Amino acid sequence: xxxxxxxxxxxxxxxSFETLREIAEKRDISLSAVFRDYVDMLVAHxxxxxxxxxxxxxxxxxxxxxxxxxxEVPKSFVREHERLELEADHLREQLQEHKEYVRRLQxxxxxxxxxxxxxxxxxxDDELDTEETYQIG
Numbered sequence: 001x002x003x004x005x006x007x008x009x010x011x012x013x014x015x016s017f018e019t020l021r022e023i024a025e026k027r028d029i030s031l032s033a034v035f036r037d038y039v040d041m042l043v044a045h046x047x048x049x050x051x052x053x054x055x056x057x058x059x060x061x062x063x064x065x066x067x068x069x070x071x072e073v074p075k076s077f078v079r080e081h082e083r084l085e086l087e088a089d090h091l092r093e094q095l096q097e098h099k100e101y102v103r104r105l106q107x108x109x110x111x112x113x114x115x116x117x118x119x120x121x122x123x124x125d126d127e128l129d130t131e132e133t134y135q136i137g
Contacts (some may be wrong), residue, residue, distance in 0.1 A: 008039070
């Protein structure tokens with residue numbers, strides 16, 4: 001026999017229903033998904049789940065009935081996360097440096113185009129390989 005889903009039905013007052021609907025809308029899920037999440041959490045924690053407003057959540061001193069439940073994360077995951085954060089910071093710095101370099105080059109190009117280029121004919125004569133010189137007029 002396979003696992004079959006069962007339906008649970010119960011009644012709540014109108015105010016509670018509206019509050020539950022707002023929670024579902026805020027989380028962008030269906031109202032039945034709110035109940036499924038709650039039931040899944042209740043089963044996973046052997047019935048030791050309390051529903052309290054976020055601003056009233058208390059930190060406990062580590063007993064088994066603590067709420068919200070805490071999950072231990074492997075050190076390798078934490079290290080990899082920190083490494084990725086450092087790499088992201090480094091890439092942001094490189095991007096900023098690149099943007100600054102491009103800005104400086106653009107300023108140089110803009111400055112060079114505003115100046116008139118002056119060519120001295122004597123300098124051109126010095127650059128010629130031949131002894132021929134040209135005169136105007």
